[in-house]
Each structure stands twice: as structure tokens, then as C-alpha cells.
Amino acid sequence: MPHILVSKKIADPGIALLRAREGFTVDVLENPGPGDFTGRLADADGVILFFQPLRAADIAGAPKLKVVSRHGVGYDSVDVAELDKRGIPLTITAGANAVAVAEHALSLLLAVARRSVSFDKDVRAGLWSRNASVPIFELYEKRALIVGAGRIGKAVAQRLRAFGMHVAAYDPALPAGSAVGDGIERVPDLDEALARADVVSLHMPLTPDTRNSIDPRRMKQGAILINTARGGVIDEGGLIDALKSGHILGAGLDVFETEPLAADHPLCRVDNVVLSPHISALTDGGLRRMSLEAAQNVIDCFDGTLDPGMVVNKQVLAT
Numbered sequence: 001m002p003h004i005l006v007s008k009k010i011a012d013p014g015i016a017l018l019r020a021r022e023g024f025t026v027d028v029l030e031n032p033g034p035g036d037f038t039g040r041l042a043d044a045d046g047v048i049l050f051f052q053p054l055r056a057a058d059i060a061g062a063p064k065l066k067v068v069s070r071h072g073v074g075y076d077s078v079d080v081a082e083l084d085k086r087g088i089p090l091t092i093t094a095g096a097n098a099v100a101v102a103e104h105a106l107s108l109l110l111a112v113a114r115r116s117v118s119f120d121k122d123v124r125a126g127l128w129s130r131n132a133s134v135p136i137f138e139l140y141e142k143r144a145l146i147v148g149a150g151r152i153g154k155a156v157a158q159r160l161r162a163f164g165m166h167v168a169a170y171d172p173a174l175p176a177g178s179a180v181g182d183g184i185e186r187v188p189d190l191d192e193a194l195a196r197a198d199v200v201s202l203h204m205p206l207t208p209d210t211r212n213s214i215d216p217r218r219m220k221q222g223a224i225l226i227n228t229a230r231g232g233v234i235d236e237g238g239l240i241d242a243l244k245s246g247h248i249l250g251a252g253l254d255v256f257e258t259e260p261l262a263a264d265h266p267l268c269r270v271d272n273v274v275l276s277p278h279i280s281a282l283t284d285g286g287l288r289r290m291s292l293e294a295a296q297n298v299i300d301c302f303d304g305t306l307d308p309g310m311v312v313n314k315q316v317l318a319t
Contacts, residue, residue: 014291108252
């Protein structure tokens, strides 16, 4: 009888799906305190991780564990190597949050491009700032670069095309010759693409190869940078320099190298950046879809029908 631990309350449809499964018992940590997760993990056959890291010590203390299901797509907080040693699959909700994150990326882009936050502050302060000598950044016919052309990157590219932008994508992980989408150019050289793009939107995972791989000082003068991927993919010192110097027009950031972002962080003292608290996937629809996919991945694992497309460490499926 599989016992499933849910590290934090997820949307009701996912919980209902698990509890409707005959033979399953489900333990949902509603308001977990220090040590609650580790203590309850010891009895779990499967676990759904929602904002919960999973380290080597956690895995070692879970002798019954057979599947780890991430409620989301990022897995840099999970010790995948330790799961590999035990032959435990790590799953993600591969397509569930693409729409939510893509919409948030667009909202950050528009907020930076149209200077929405600063204009709102001005109006509230009684300032009618209609200075035509400082024109607002228009998206139409500008060049956009998508770095990471998975489901989210493709969803962003489609939406940018609707604004009349020229969209290119860089993703060395895609097989040679594979298409990104109608009207979207695939580019082979990141540095060259960064130097040409008016807008850069990041959608790649955080890996040893991608860490600090984006230095905004290499971007085009006056460009905008959007990051809804992982904070560690950006050279943060280079970003602060590029913002302060005015090399880039601005940035919209939902993710940061260290989270939560400290109130005294240099990014909080820069005016040309819009910040949000790693919230892009947490829409009503995104939460519902992620809960269902995370639950279904657990069920499919015990049924022996796990979709390889949802599995990060695919090599364990052959063991």
C-alpha cells in the first residue's frame, strides 16, 4: 500500500486524485514546521515536493522511497545524483506551468518596457510625468531572443510574435534541425544573439553549464532582460553593473541567485528593474495543472506507466 507524502498543501484536484486511488494513503503537510518533512519522509513510498528541497540526507533517511515528483519544472534543489544511486525516478510537471510562466514573463517585459511601476508611483505622488523626450520602449518590430526553447520558451516566443516582434531562439539542447515554431529563427551563437537582441527572455534550467552564463554587459545597449527561469543563470554582478550604468534599459526578474531576496540587496536599490517573488507559475490554472500532473506522475510510477517525458533522470527507467 503506497504511502504518499505531500511536502506542502497543493491544489485540491491533485490531492483528490491521490486520495481517490485505491490502496494509496496520503499525508499532506499543511503547515510544516522544522523537522516535520524529514520525520514524515521516513515512511513515504512517494513524495511530492512543493517548495521543498530534497538533499542527500533526506534521501538516505527514506528507505521506502520509490518516486520523487516535483510540483513544477525546476529541480536544482533536488540531489539527483543520490536518487540515481537508488534508481528512484525524479519527475516534473513538464507542461503544466508553461502558460502561467509565459504570461508572467510578458507582464514583466511590459512593466519594464512601459515603465509601469515608476509611472504608477509618479501619479500617486501627484506627478504628471509626460516627458516625450524620454520615449517609452515599444515592442513592435524589435528583436527578441529566447534562451531555452522548451515548452515555456516556445510559449513566450509565440506571444512575442503576436506583438509583431522578430523572434529568435537559442537552445543547444535541442536536436539539430528541430524547429522552434513558425516564424522563429534558431540561432547557433549565444554571444552574437545577445549583442543583437532588444529583448532577452531566459527559460533554461540551472546546471553547471548554464550557471552565470548570461552576462548582461554582453547584451545590446538599451536592451531589456527578463528572467523567469533561475536566478543563478545570470552573472548577478554583471547585471547590477549593466543596470546602474544604463547599458541595458532595464530588467524584469522573478528569480534570484539567493531566495528570498534580502531587502538590502543591491537589486532592491536599482530603479530600472521590476521584481517579483518567484511567483510566475502560481496562477489559478497553473496550480491546478501542476497538482494534477504531480499526482498523476506518482500514480503512473506505481502503475508502471510513467511517461519518460516527465522524468528527469531517464536512465533509472532502464534499471
